[in-house]
Every structure is written in structure tokens, then in C-alpha cells.
Amino acid sequence: MTSINNIYLYGTCTIDLFFPEAGIDAITLFEAHRIQVHFPSEQTCCGQPAYTSGYPEQARQVALSQLAAFPENWPIVVLSGSCAGMMKHHYQHLFPEDHPQHIQARQFSQRIIEFSEFLHHHLKITLTDYGQPVQVALHTACSARREMATLQSSQQLLSQLNNVSVVSPPYEEECCGFGGTFSVKFSNISGAMVNDKCSALEAVNIQHLISADCACLLNINGCLAKRQKTSLQGEHIASFLRHRCLPNKPYP
Amino acid sequence: MTLSQFEARASSVLQNVDLQHSYRDAMDYLVERRQQQFNDPDEWYTLRKIGSSIKTKALSRLPELLLQLEATLNNNGIQVHWAETPDEANQIILQLIKETTASTPPDAHAPVVKGKTMVSEEIHLNQFLTQQGIPCLETDMGEFIVQLANETPSHIIMPAIHKSKADIAQLFKSHVSGQYQDDVDTLIQQARQHLRQRFQKATVGISGVNFAVAETGTIVLVENEGNGRMCTTLPQTHIALMGIEKVIASLTELPPLLSLLTRSATGQSITTYINMISGPRSAEEKDGPEQVHVILLDNGRSRLWEDPTFRDVLRCIRCGACMNHCPVYARVGGHTYGTTYPGPIGKILAPQLETQSSASELPFASSLCGACGEVCPVKIPIPQLLLRWRQEATGQYRSYHGSHFSATHNQPTPITGQRYSRWEHLIWKTWSWLNCHPMLYHFMTYLVTKCRVLLPRRLSGWTSYRASLVPASNTLHQRLKTHQRHTTSSKKQA
Ligand code: SF4
Numbered sequence: 001m002t003s004i005n006n007i008y009l010y011g012t013c014t015i016d017l018f019f020p021e022a023g024i025d026a027i028t029l030f031e032a033h034r035i036q037v038h039f040p041s042e043q044t045c046c047g048q049p050a051y052t053s054g055y056p057e058q059a060r061q062v063a064l065s066q067l068a069a070f071p072e073n074w075p076i077v078v079l080s081g082s083c084a085g086m087m088k089h090h091y092q093h094l095f096p097e098d099h100p101q102h103i104q105a106r107q108f109s110q111r112i113i114e115f116s117e118f119l120h121h122h123l124k125i126t127l128t129d130y131g132q133p134v135q136v137a138l139h140t141a142c143s144a145r146r147e148m149a150t151l152q153s154s155q156q157l158l159s160q161l162n163n164v165s166v167v168s169p170p171y172e173e174e175c176c177g178f179g180g181t182f183s184v185k186f187s188n189i190s191g192a193m194v195n196d197k198c199s200a201l202e203a204v205n206i207q208h209l210i211s212a213d214c215a216c217l218l219n220i221n222g223c224l225a226k227r228q229k230t231s232l233q234g235e236h237i238a239s240f241l242r243h244r245c246l247p248n249k250p251y252p
Numbered sequence: 253m254t255l256s257q258f259e260a261r262a263s264s265v266l267q268n269v270d271l272q273h274s275y276r277d278a279m280d281y282l283v284e285r286r287q288q289q290f291n292d293p294d295e296w297y298t299l300r301k302i303g304s305s306i307k308t309k310a311l312s313r314l315p316e317l318l319l320q321l322e323a324t325l326n327n328n329g330i331q332v333h334w335a336e337t338p339d340e341a342n343q344i345i346l347q348l349i350k351e352t353t354a355s356t357p358p359d360a361h362a363p364v365v366k367g368k369t370m371v372s373e374e375i376h377l378n379q380f381l382t383q384q385g386i387p388c389l390e391t392d393m394g395e396f397i398v399q400l401a402n403e404t405p406s407h408i409i410m411p412a413i414h415k416s417k418a419d420i421a422q423l424f425k426s427h428v429s430g431q432y433q434d435d436v437d438t439l440i441q442q443a444r445q446h447l448r449q450r451f452q453k454a455t456v457g458i459s460g461v462n463f464a465v466a467e468t469g470t471i472v473l474v475e476n477e478g479n480g481r482m483c484t485t486l487p488q489t490h491i492a493l494m495g496i497e498k499v500i501a502s503l504t505e506l507p508p509l510l511s512l513l514t515r516s517a518t519g520q521s522i523t524t525y526i527n528m529i530s531g532p533r534s535a536e537e538k539d540g541p542e543q544v545h546v547i548l549l550d551n552g553r554s555r556l557w558e559d560p561t562f563r564d565v566l567r568c569i570r571c572g573a574c575m576n577h578c579p580v581y582a583r584v585g586g587h588t589y590g591t592t593y594p595g596p597i598g599k600i601l602a603p604q605l606e607t608q609s610s611a612s613e614l615p616f617a618s619s620l621c622g623a624c625g626e627v628c629p630v631k632i633p634i635p636q637l638l639l640r641w642r643q644e645a646t647g648q649y650r651s652y653h654g655s656h657f658s659a660t661h662n663q664p665t666p667i668t669g670q671r672y673s674r675w676e677h678l679i680w681k682t683w684s685w686l687n688c689h690p691m692l693y694h695f696m697t698y699l700v701t702k703c704r705v706l707l708p709r710r711l712s713g714w715t716s717y718r719a720s721l722v723p724a725s726n727t728l729h730q731r732l733k734t735h736q737r738h739t740t741s742s743k744k745q746a
Contacts, residue, residue: 011728013687017697018721020728027737041694041729041738044687050680052620054642056652058684065688093636142621175579179619186617187713188263192583193619194717222718 004122006036008070010087010112012080013045014214015236022214022236026079026115028249029242033123042069046078048086051094052180060094063087067101067108076111077118079238081144081213084114089147114144116153116212116237129161131244134207137167139220139234141213142175154212154237161244169200178219194223202229209234258610258617262584271414275585278413282576285519286627303512304631306505307567314557314566317466317499318548324469328531330544338375341549345377345491346384348545349456352489356455365451367473367480368392369460370408370570371493371549374592374605377458388458389450391479396443400427406586408593409517409572414585447479457483457541461494462569463509464546467502471546473527474514481527490541492529496548497557497566509569512629516571552604561640565600567630574624574634580617589614596624596634603641615641646677697727 007030011023027037046066047059066087070076078084088109095105119125138158144150158166177183177193184190197220201209209232211217217234224232242249255263265271290296310317322332335341353363364381366372366388378399381388390399394411398404400423405411412420421434429442459480463472471492473480484490500509514520533540556562575581575595586594590610591602599618602611615638624634643649686693700707704723711720732738 016728017700017723020724020726020731023728024731037737038739039728039732039737041733042690044690044693047687050684052639052642053680054616054639054644054646055648055677055680055684056643057648058680061684062687065690069690142619142623146622146626173623175619175621175623177579177619179621182616182619184711184713186259186262187716188259188266189580189584189617190619190713191717192266193579218721219718222714222721225719226715226717 004035004075006038006072006074007118008072008074008076009037009039010043010046010070010076010078010083011039012078012083012214014083014218015079018218019214019236019239022079022238025236025242026077026238028246029119029125029238030077032246032249033125035123038072038074040069046083046086047094048083048090049180051086051090056094063091063094063105064101067104070108070111074111075113075118075122076108077113077115079115079212079236080215081114081141081148081150082215084112084150085143085147088112114148114150114153114212116150116157117148119241120153120156125157127157127160127241127245129163129244130247131161131163133163133165135165135167135205136208136210136240137169137172137201137204137206139172139176139209139211139213139216141211141216144213145173150212154210157237157241158210161241164244167204167206169204169206171196171200176216176219178215180215183219190219191223194219195227198223198227198229201232202227206232208232208240210237210240211235212237256610256613258588258590258613261588261590262617265585265588266583270416271585272583274414274416275582278410279576279582282410282519282572286516286573286576287519289515289519289521299508299512300629300631302508303569303629304567306500306509307569307630310500310505311497311557311563311566313501314496314499317501318496320466321464321469321499322548324466325471325546326469328469330469330471330529330531330546333545333547334550335547336550338549338551341371341375341493341547341551342377342380344547345458345493346381346386348489348491349381349386352455352543356488363454364388364456364458365391365447365454365483365487366395367457367459367475367483368395368411369458369493370405370592371460371495372458373405374495374551375493375549377493389447389454391447391451391483392475393440393443393477393479396447397423400424404587404592406594407572407575408570408595408597414587451482451486454483454487456489456491457485457487458491458493459483461492461498461546462513463506464494464499465501465503465506466499468530470503470528470530472506472510473529474510474523474525475527476518476520476524478525481525484527484529485540488541489543489545490529490532491545491547493547493549496550496553497568513569513571516573516627516629556604562600562604562637564632565597565637567632568597568601569630570597571629573627573629574632577623577627579619579621579623596638597632600632600634600637600641603644612645615645694727694729697723698730701725701727701730 015023030037045062047062051059091105091109095102140151158164176197177190211234221233325332333344378388390396397412397420406414417434421432425432428446461471462474514523532544574597578595581595589598591598591606593601599614618638620635622635701723
């Protein structure tokens with residue numbers, strides 16, 4: 001057990017609007033480990049959508065307001081891998097050395113920790129599984145996989161659960177096709193990618209699809225629902241862990 | 253919404269089930285082969301670091317190394333020509349062909365044979381020579397097939413990867429043997445016989461260059477079929493075409509780069525042939541060309557070189573691994589791009605090397621998954637460079653880094669396109685304004701959750717492949733506020 005007492009939770013706009021449960025579940029998990037969670041009401045979006053669309057100016061404005069929203073020197077735990085990647089690795093491009101906020105942004109980036117990385121590496125959490133035997137697949141966002149080593153952390157967390165076995169669908173490492181505005185601008189290509197992702201998931205026998213990235217989940221879940229070949233819907237790893245490890249814990 | 257040419261081509265390939273399968277199978281095969289070569293992550297890490305630093309160092313001394321290369325090549329009896337544009341390169345080649353064929357009896361059957369060279373595709377050499385009435389025969393098996401079909405390569409290493417066995421058999425029936433048969437070995441034999449006759453008559457051989465060594469004046473060419481060696485040794489004149497970025501400092505730097513190239517490209521520890529050419533036939537030699545010429549082509553490369561971010565792309569050793577691993581390339585295929593170099597590397601090069609209309613939209617046609625950057629043997633940060641092009645397209649890169657740009661005289665040409673409209677800019681401005689004002693953001697997200705039944709059921713593009721987006725009934729912010737779990741940063745600061 002480590003001596004982390006206070007953390008900031010960065011929910012991300014996707015979780016805020018589409019997966020609020022995941023935020024609540026994450027808080028429940030943290031508090032069960034005696035961590036004081038602070039959720040600043042000023043947080044909005046990390047700026048990634050504008051940044052990847054070629055609008056760094058607008059992304060920078062939004063990033064600036066995030067820099068101001070987490071004043072204490074606590075770790076900022078981010079519930080979505082690609083947003084964490086944005087704040088940890090790309091803010092330096094938005095605030096290069098000659099930018100007045102360069103140092104502030106750098107310090108901010110150093111405090112960013114992705115959720116599963118935080119549980120595994122920082123909190124060194126021990127999990128006890130109270131659930132029924134299940135087979136699951138784990139989807140890792142590309143940027144998180146490549147920039148954040150989220151995959152290893154998520155795998156380590158799931159490996160602690162005795163009754164959970166992780167299955168690898170075909171083409172597991174391949175992108176789900178989301179890519180922000182790519183999914184709308186090049187909808188046919190993105191659509192082909194997400195359809196392939198879904199047929200790979202449908203081809204394996206799993207009861208849960210788990211991810212630490214909600215943008216991918218939004219994409220994959222939407223396509224799974226449209227295809228109607230299975231009732232499978234992906235869930236955030238925070239929700240999955242909370243349900244298996246703290247089944248009776250009420251929301252504090 | 254009307255589809256761009258790129259999208260229209262992509263959509264038609266996406267509907268072609270056979271083509272989808274051939275691409276997927278071919279890519280899976282190449283990915284697997286490469287994986288077997290680099291299954292030791294430490295070795296991969298070290299070798300890649302060595303390779304990328306060799307190229308980085310060479311690029312940092314590019315003008316000097318090129319001059320050194322010119323001098324050492326000259327010393328070895330190889331003539332050097334500089335071409336700034338594709339047209340200049342074509343004219344030089346035409347002149348050299350004319351000079352050679354003037355002294356030999358003309359043969360209508362392919363006075364020119366060509367080994368695989370992507371630079372010749374870049375300058376549209378075949379088209380140019382055909383217009384001049386000079387047949388130029390492709391001798392690499394893949395390129396030969398593509399030429400028979402009157403197409404362009406769909407992959408930089410496997411030019412005919414889009415062709416099925418039946419397609420090839422049909423082409424051979426029409427152009428080579430007169431009979432349909434689809435046994436691969438027989439097809440190869442037929443092509444070999446066909447080509448061999450031409451090789452014997454050819455007076456000019458054209459090849460590409462994989463590496464050029466400044467220290468020794470050596471040009472290096474890797475291949476598997478032996479046709480490259482034929483092109484560079486049998487004809488009287490050998491013309492080697494290279495981009496200026498191919499130069500490296502010394503011979504000792506060659507082995508790691510060769511290893512990275514062949515293992516990344518085809519999953520081979522080494523290719524069947526490595527040709528190291530360091531001069532024309534000498535008096536005591538029985539074979540080899542009488543003249544060797546090297547054409548150093550710029551075609552936009554020096555503009556990329558001047559830019560500190562884009563300079564990285566000149567490290568490229570054209571292994572093709574980025575396209576083999578690209579989920580977009582694997583689905584839309586090489587021709588969809590409409591550019592010489594397809595796939596991720598093509599998206600970076602095209603806006604500078606080509607005039608195709610699709611060039612400016614290509615950097616957007618990526619989910620930025622990063623698979624390309626991860627496998628690139630010389631560590632080119634492809635996703636970062638795609639982002640840079642996106643920022644160039646919206647004009648925001650120049651507006652932010654303007655001062656830097658006035659300092660360089662030879663800068664990359666910005667890309668523009670009607671896709672990046674004022675309307676789009678306005679959307680992002682509104683988005684930014686909303687996300688910079690938490691109260692407003694809360695109000696808007698509140699409205700969205702409360703009116704979620706009223707949200708449009710169809711959202712162009714998105715809902716063609718997915719169910720409509722339904723927000724939660726309460727946002728996380730709302731829930732935490734109800735539970736009085738919100739903290740306010742301004743209070744903390746106080
Ligand atoms: S960008 Fe990298 S991976 Fe792609 S062809 Fe060039 S060297 Fe190979």
C-alpha cells in the first residue's frame with residue numbers, strides 16, 4: 001500500500017456524457033482504498049478532438065483551462081487512455097518551450113496518470129474477485145497502447161481476478177477505427193474498421209468487453225448495437241473491477 | 253455530401269470482397285514475416301536506434317555528403333547528374349538514352365530495361381518515355397505484371413499485390429504466352445524467358461538505389477529476382493536514379509541499414525542479391541556497363557529537409573512496413589491513394605512530392621492509431637507528421653510558428669483544400685469556447701442529457717455503421733454535484 005492520500009479525478013468529456021457510471025465506480029474503488037478523490041467542477045475536455053483535427057489553437061485554449069482546474073500538486077488520474085496520452089505527451093506540443101505556460105504545462109503533464117496504470121503501478125492494488133467465472137476481451141486504445149503502456153497495466157489488473165479469463169480476439173491490436181473526426185470525415189473506412197473489430201469480438205466466446213478507453217467503447221458499442229448479432233456491450237474497466245471486487249459496496 | 257476521389261475509390265475497394273481478402277492475406281503474411289524477424293524486442297530497439305541515428309546524422313550533413321558522393325562517384329568513373337524536378341530527371345534520361353542508342357543499331361524491342369525503382373514512378377518515367385516513342389520494359393516480376401495491366405504499383409515493395417493469380421494468368425495469356433494457365437512456377441518461367449530475350453537486346457538499363465555511400469562512391473541495390481543485376485550489368489549504359497536522401501556516410505553504416513530494410517520489408521534476414529556498384533566496366537573486366545550514370549533527384553526533398561520537423565521523413569528507407577501495418581491501407585489498397593507512394597509514408601510525402609488533388613486530404617485519412625510509427629525501422633514519427641500536415645491544412649501551424657518560417661527560405665509548400673472550410677473552423681471555435689467556460693459546458697451537457705430523446709437519430713457517417721449516440725440521463729458532473737462531491741479549483745486556490 002502506498003502513501004497516496006489525495007488524487008484528482010479527470011473524468012473526460014466522454015465519460016461525463018456517456019459513461020458517468022465509470023466515474024462513480026472509479027471513485028468507489030479509490031475510496032475503498034482510503035484515497036480522497038477530488039473532482040474539480042471546472043474540468044471539461046482535454047482538447048484532443050481539436051488537436052487531432054488540425055486546430056491546435058482551439059485545443060490550446062481548452063488545455064489552458066484544464067491547466068487551471070487542478071491547482072494542488074496531486075496526481076491527476078485520467079479515466080481514458082487516449083485523453084491521458086493527450087495530456088501527458090501532447091501538451092508539450094501545444095505549449096512549446098517559448099510558450100509562457102510551458103513549464104506549467106510540463107509539470108501538469110508529469111502529474112497525469114492513466115487509471116489502470118494508477119491502480120497497478122502507483123496504488124499497487126490487490127484485488128479479490130467475488131464474481132462468477134467469465135471470459136472477457138480487453139480492448140486497448142491505440143494511443144494508450146503505444147503511448148501509455150496501459151495494456152500491461154490492464155492485463156495485470158485482470159490477471160488478479162481468479163474467475164476471469166482473458167480471451168484474445170483476432171486482430172486484437174488493430175485500431176477500432178474511431179480516430180475522432182476521422183470516423184465522420186472518412187466514415188466508410190472507419191465503418192469498415194469498426195465492423196471488422198465487432199465481427200472479431202462476435203467470433204469469440206466472451207461475456208464482457210472491457211476497455212480503459214471510452215472513445216473506443218462508444219465506437220465499438222454503437223457498431224455492436226447496430227449489428228445486433230450479440231447483446232455484448234463494452235464497459236469501462238473501472239466498472240468491471242468495481243462490480244467484481246466490491247459487489248456490495250454502496251456508493252459512499 | 254459528395255465523396256472526394258479518394259473516398260470514392262476507397263468505397264469501391266471496400267465493397268470488393270475479393271480485393272479485401274487479397275490485401276488482408278498479403279498484409280497478414282508480411283506482418284507475420286516481419287514479426288518473426290524482430291521477435292527480440294531488445295535487439296529491435298538497439299538496431300532501430302542505430303539505423304535511425306545513422307540516417308539522422310547523414311541528413312544533418314546532407315549537402316556535404318552529396319558533394320562528397322559526387323566526387324567519389326566521379327573518381328570511380330560514374331557520371332553524376334543533378335535533377336531538381338521530375339521533368340529535369342526525365343530529360344536527362346532521355347538524353348542519355350539517345351546518346352547510347354545513337355552509337356548502337358536501334359532495336360525496336362526495348363532498348364531500355366528497368367529494374368524496380370519507385371523514383372522512376374515518382375517522375376512518371378514510363379509514361380514520359382512512351383510519349384517519346386521509347387519502350388521501357390519493367391523487369392521486376394511485380395512491376396512487369398503491373399506494366400502489362402497498364403497500371404501503377406499498389407505497394408512500394410510488392411507492386412502487384414492487388415492482382416490475383418487468375419488476373420495474372422489472364423494478363424500472361426493476352427501479352428506473353430497466348431495460353432491461359434495459372435501455375436505460378438510456369439508463369440514465372442514464361443516471364444523469365446520473355447524478359448531474357450529483351451535483356452540481351454537492351455542497350456540501356458535503369459535502376460533505383462537503396463543506399464549510396466559517400467565515402468567510397470558505391471551505390472547499393474537490393475533485390476530478390478536477379479533482374480536488378482541484369483539491368484545494371486548487361487546493357488551498355490546503366491542509369492541509376494536516386495532521391496538525394498539515400499546518401500549515407502560510410503560503408504560500415506551499411507550492414508545495420510540493410511538488415512533493417514530487408515527484415516522490415518519482406519521478413520528476410522537478407523535479400524538474394526545485394527548489388528554494390530562502384531564503377532563501369534574496367535579495361536580488364538569482361539562484363540559490366542560501359543557507362544554508369546547516377547541521377548540525384550530533389551523533387552521537393554530539400555524543402556522537407558529545410559524543415560526541422562519534416563526532415564525526419566527523409567530517413568525513410570522505403571521498406572513498406574508502415575503500409576503493411578496500416579489498417580487503412582489494408583482496407584483501401586494502394587491505388588486508392590492516387591499517389592506514387594501509398595500508405596502512411598505516402599500521406600506525408602505526397603503533399604510535397606506530388607501535385608495530385610488527393611494529396612491535401614490524405615493526412616486526414618488516418619485514425620492516428622500509430623501502428624506505422626511503431627514499426628518504422630528508422631523511427632519516423634509518422635502520426636506526428638500527419639498532425640503537422642493537418643495543422644498546415646488549417647493554416648494554424650503557420651500562424652503559430654510564423655517567426656520560424658520567415659527565417660527559412662526554402663520551406664514546405666503549405667497544403668490547402670476546400671474541406672477545411674470556415675464553417676469547420678467556426679465549429680471548433682464554438683467547441684473551444686464551450687469547453688473554456690465550465691458553467692456553459694455544464695449547461696450544455698445538462699441540456700443534452702435532458703433532451704436526449706430529441707437528439708437526431710441519424711448522424712451522417714456515424715449512424716451508417718453504428719446505433720445513434722445516446723447520452724446518459726445524468727452526466728458525471730451532475731451526479732457528483734448531487735452528492736456534493738464537486739470540488740472547485742478556485743476555492744482551493746484561495
Ligand atoms: S516510413 Fe518507415 S516504415 Fe514506412 S516505408 Fe519508410 S522506413 Fe519503412
